Amino acid sequence: MIETRAPGKLFVAGEYAVVEPGGSAVLVAVDRFVRVRVRDAAANTLRSDHYTEPLTWRRDGEGVAIDGAREPDVVGAALDVVEALAAASGRPELTLDIAVESDLDHVDGAKFGLGSSGAVVVALVHALATAHDLPLDDQTLLRLALLATWRINPSGSGGDVAASTLGGWLAYRSADAAAALALRDRVGVAAAVAEPWPGLLAEPLPTPGALALLVGWTGSPASTAALVERSRRSRAASDADFRSFFAASDATVASLADAIRADDTARIETAIRSARAGLGRYAALSGIEIETPALTALCDLAEARGAAAKSSGAGGGDCGIALAGPDVDRAALAADWSAGGIRPLDLAVVTRPDTTRSTP
Structure with missing residues (x-):
């Protein structure tokens, strides 16, 4: 059996601008994980909390199909890119049972906005490549996972991945x-991940x-894809203003x-506050509510304790972050957040994903 895990993420700065080609961001990986287990089996099967029951998957003339899936998703896209790479590398077809588990969300099903789809793709690509004996460096793993993610959501930045x-x-x-998807269609997966x-x-x-990352959840899940799409639709009104924001x-x-x-x-604290102010200007420009009243309360409570704070991700709910120096009373800040209806999340920065291999 092969088991891989990939962590969730939080945006620190660069939201919205990073969805444009060449846009930049700073992110951090946190210690909530998606885990994928792959083992040899008699039939190609797939189990995940995302599906109401175990499904079967198969190779067809156009890639990989998941029988019973309501619509194309990142699991099928991840299977597809690795199967294409395995075929191009002369690897034999395998019959595999695949299990996907996640602790990125709360036990009651609430979504914290930690980027579950990106973690699913990375863990799955890593596990399947290991099963096919396809060694991947970090950059190749990243590109494979981006191809899979963008096949389903081409408007995503890929920062979570x-x-x-x-x-x-x-x-x-x-x-x-x-351009990356067109390159894949033109030259195939193996050649596409090798090109610049x-x-x-x-x-x-x-x-x-000297800074600790503190995270609070507002209790209101947000749809990143929907907010980004609204952002894209609003840009034609004043392209010069949007270009100014991106720069x-x-x-x-x-x-x-x-x-x-x-x-x-x-300087880190100054940049965090500048990023918050920039998102405020973008919200006014686009008509999107990025910093909700709950996120404003989260940030203002943190600033009152001496931490630098902002929303994280597309906003509209989900999480905010605070970077707290040694002079900040972190327990008092957590109590302030709790009293204000904000849930402090027990998250830590995690260094990198890992893989284990064992006998069945």
């Missing part, structure tokens, strides 16, 4: 999803030495990444 692949703190710059992808960058960053966001992200590399606490 990068964080789940590399772990830790991460500087990310997005590639052009449409203009713009793509996934670079580990050091962990800030300012990328400058803030570059400043944040440089400050993290230098372990400069004051």
Whole structure:
């Protein structure tokens, strides 16, 4: 049996701008995981909380099909890219039982916004490649997972995929999803992951030495895909203003990444506050509610204790983050959040995914 796991993620800065090709962000991987177990079996089967019952999967002339799935999803897309790579590499077909489990969400089913689809793809691609004896370096794993993710959601940035692949703190710059998918269609998966992808960058960053990452959940799940799509539709009204936001966001992200590399606490905090202000301007420009009243309360309570805070991800609910130095009373901040209806999440930064192999 092969077992892999991939962590969830949180955006630290760069939201919305990173969905544009060449846009940048800083993210962090956290210790909630998707786990995938793969073993030899008599039939190709698939079990996941995402499905109401075990399903079967099969190879057909156009890739991989999951019998009984209501619509194409990232599980089928991940199967498809690895099967294509295995065939191109001369690997024999395998009959596999695949189980997917997640602890990225709460036990009551509430979604925290930790990027479950990206973690599913990374863990599944990693497990299937290991089963096929296809050694992957981090960049190849990332590209395979991006191809699978973008096949289902080409408007996504891929930042969640990068964080789940590399772990830790991460500087990310997005590639052009449409160009990557066209390249795959033109030359095949194996050749596509070996060619240059203009713009793509996934670079580990050091962990800030004096700052703790604190995370609060507002209790209101948000749909990232829906918010991003609304953002795209609103841009035609004032392209110059949107270009200005993208440029300012990328400058803030570059400043944040440089400050993290230098372990400069004051500059990190300044960049976090600048990122929050930038998202406020973008919300006014696009008409999207990014910082809900609950997220505003989360941030303001953290700032009152001396931490630098902002929403994380597309906003509209989900999580906010605070970077707290040694002078911040973290227990008091957690109590403030709880009193305000915000759930402190017990999350820690996780360095990187892992794989285990054992006998059945």
